Amino acid sequence: MIAAHDRTPLPRSFFDRPVLEAAPALLGRLLVRELPEGRIVLRLTEVEAYAGEADPGSHAYRGRTARNAVMYGPPGHAYVYFTYGMWHCLNVVCGPEGLASGILLRAGEVVEGADIARLRRPTARRDHELAKGPARLATALGVDRALDGTDLCGPEGEPLRLLAGTPAPEPLLRNGPRTGVSGEGGVHPWRYWIDGEQSVSPYRAHTPRRRTGAVRRTTTKGS
DNA sequence: CTAGTGATTCCCT
DNA sequence: GGGAATCACTAGC
Numbered sequence A: 001m002i003a004a005h006d007r008t009p010l011p012r013s014f015f016d017r018p019v020l021e022a023a024p025a026l027l028g029r030l031l032v033r034e035l036p037e038g039r040i041v042l043r044l045t046e047v048e049a050y051a052g053e054a055d056p057g058s059h060a061y062r063g064r065t066a067r068n069a070v071m072y073g074p075p076g077h078a079y080v081y082f083t084y085g086m087w088h089c090l091n092v093v094c095g096p097e098g099l100a101s102g103i104l105l106r107a108g109e110v111v112e113g114a115d116i117a118r119l120r121r122p123t124a125r126r127d128h129e130l131a132k133g134p135a136r137l138a139t140a141l142g143v144d145r146a147l148d149g150t151d152l153c154g155p156e157g158e159p160l161r162l163l164a165g166t167p168a169p170e171p172l173l174r175n176g177p178r179t180g181v182s183g184e185g186g187v188h189p190w191r192y193w194i195d196g197e198q199s200v201s202p203y204r205a206h207t208p209r210r211r212t213g214a215v216r217r218t219t220t221k222g223s
Numbered sequence B: 001c002t003a004g005t006g007a008t009t010c011c012c013t
Numbered sequence C: 001g002g003g004a005a006t007c008a009c010t011a012g013c
Helices: A019-025 A114-120 A134-141
Strands: A030-035 A038-051 A078-083 A087-094 A101-112 A160-163 A173-176 A191-194
Touching (some): A019 A101, A030 A101, A038 A114, A038 A134, A087 A134, A101 A114, A101 A191, A114 A134
Antiparallel strands (some): A030 A038, A038 A101, A038 A191, A078 A087
């Protein structure tokens, strides 16, 4: 069970401030997903900040597009993108409105509904692997582009919400380079996590992919 | 444990 | 045309 004071919604003002302040403050908070099968509650253990159009690592770096339009809207809403041809990732838009800042939710500990999360994450060997990584987190919670733009500060009963939970204790906060961000965008230590948590995803330096060897498959998928 | 690579599709250049 | 805020699996140590 979750204590009553932890179930307070996060006010929108929480996200209407600089993203580098909001990101570490998000650790330890609760993300609640309501599904037909039941409820999943995730305690956030790892996030990354993306600081608007000036940030080379951000999807907003090259300006507004149909895909990233939600980032330019009001704070406290979900920005969900599709990547690598297979995966979804979930962000929270941060203010001030128009700056196109956001926080990528990278990992969390399932504190309620692990059996439901496991339906979508059958390859997880342990419960702490259910949401260990941004695409795993979105998969475990059944989050896709249909939830793009969802208000995370909405009323009880909404499909996806953020509750106050218990902020991570200051001495356990850590930060370091962002994962998977190439070039100059990778230098900023804007990945934040809670020390000692098993659900925190391992750091992987960005590795540029060479086109693999000889034959490149072109159009048709073999017979 | 680490390093390497295929999967798969959308979106912007 | 080709990269992408990743994952799962394999080989090798």
